[in-house]
Amino acid sequence: MPTRWLLLIVGVALTRAGELQDVKEAQLRYKGAQVLRVEAVKNNVQKDVIKKMQDEQVVDIWQIPAVEGGTQVDIMVPAVSLKQVKATLKNVSATFKVMIQDVGAAIRNQNPVLKEGNNKRMARKGHRMTFQNYHRVSDIHGYLEYLARTFPDLVSVQTIGSSVEGRPLKLIKITGSNADPKPAFYIDGGIHAREWISPTSVTYIIQELVENRDKYKFMDAIDFYIVPVVNPDGYEYTHNGVRLWRKKNTCAGTDLDKNFGYKWDGAGSSHDPCQETYAFRNFVSSLGVSVRAYVTFHSYGQYILYPWGYDKKVPPDYDLDRIGKKAANKMREVAGASYTVGNSASLLYAASGGADDLAKGGSRIKYTYTIQLRDRGQYGFLLPASSIVPTGKEAFAAIQTISEEIAADG
Ligand SMILES: [Zn+2]
Structure with missing residues (x-):
């Protein structure tokens, strides 16, 4: 040999x-790990204590929303460290409550296996997507291919590169008519591997745009370019036993240092290029000035965030706040959950995932949002599969609202 x-x-x-x-x-x-919500981190002593525990990998920070009177931090604490971490927090007068009693149990309960075998479904419908559970990349990509086969006038699928581990990077284009190139709407999900609700919600949006296109007049005015899984390697890894894995999630970069004066987040300290993100970013650049909107889906917290993420300045000529609030109203109407609208610097310190970068990079995309989907922390990243459909409806309601604005702009 x-x-x-x-x-x-x-x-x-x-x-x-x-x-x-x-x-x-x-x-x-x-x-037996727990997720604790440290309710209001007010002073540097408290910040330092949490930062140190994160640096030493005693805890994993999940989310850092800004709240009145300080900052709220959700941390995952392994069973062996619970006593010590709780004592440490009490020592610096940081109040907390338990959000998730047992992370292991929440992981087991998140994604029940379907009763009907996937192969039967495949034979009957030509694809495996159900929106009843969280699917693997091959099922999501299989659904895109199915749509391209079934609606060839409306849908095309492009593989624009491959991931580090050799998985295809797939993008679906959906167009309402064959007229000249129209304003482009770019949507992506799955930048951060453990945020499972993101790829499934983006796939739900694709389903609605294609299978119910006749309901939406804006379809004639916009070309949609959609990537449900930007980081397929990371997403698969979180399905293979390392559910909350995050180390490869460095593509988006974060501005935590600037925002907070601290490296709260391991990912924030690294600026390693990420092949997947760059591939799609280059694709967006190649579309040029026609890109009118960019929405990137993440979780969790229920936020609609707009730039600028790093200096608390809202670009003056953007109507992002008004349209964001319109979207939030529509989302509440269709599925009941409340989303908070605002500037990403004032609302959230955690990674917002690149939307801001794109806008900052001079792309001049008019409507740029990062949407942090469900929930508000009850399950966090471990949102049960039963929330897929309502969350998908909300995500679509946001896309519909922005699309109607684009169509009205002409
Ligand atoms: Zn994210």
Whole structure:
């Protein structure tokens, strides 16, 4: 056997062993872990204590919304550290409540296996998407291909590159008519691997735009370019036992340092380029001035955020606040949840995922939003599959509101 084959096989085996080790460690870390909400972090002593625990990987920070009188921080604490962390927080007079009693149990309950086998469904409908559970990348991409086969006049699917691990990066174009190029609306999901509600909500938007297109007049005025899973490697990894994995989530970068004077978030300190994000970003640039809107879906917290994320300045000629509030009203109307609208710098310190970057980069996209989907922390990243449909409806309501504005602009 040639040596390089042997090396390749050994290399693959070592990688697999490493992954198995990661899975084992993750299972241990999640079992009996709790998510605590530190209710109002007011002073530097409190901030330092939490920052230190994050740096030493005693806790994982999940979300950092700004709240009246300080900052709220959701942290995941492994069972072995619970006593110590709670005592530490009490020591600096930081009040907290338990949001999730057992992370391991919440993971097990999030995504029940469907009764009907996927293969039967595939044979009957030509795709596996159900919106009854969280699907793998192959099911999501299979659904895009199914739509392209079934609605060839309306839908086309492009593979614009491949991920580090060789998965295809797929983008779907949906157009209401064959007329000249129209204003473009770019939508993406799945930048951050553990935010499962994002890819599924974006796929729900695709379903609504294609299968119910006759209900929406704006379809004639806009070309939609949509990427449901920007980071397929990370998404698959979170389905393979490391549910809350985040290390590869560095593509978007964050401005936590600038915002907060602290590296709250491990991801925020790294500016490693991310192949996937760049591939799609280059694609958006290639569309040029026709891109009128960009919405990127994340979770959690129920926020509609607009730039500028880093200096609290709202671009003066943008009507982003008004339209954001209009979208929030429509979202409440269709599915009942309340979304808070505002500038990302004032509302949220956690990663907002690149929408701001794009706008900042001189793309001059008129309508730019980061939407943090459900929930408000009861389940956080572990939102049960039963919330997929209502959240999808909300996500679509936001896209509909913005689309109607674009159509009215002409
Ligand atoms: Zn995110």
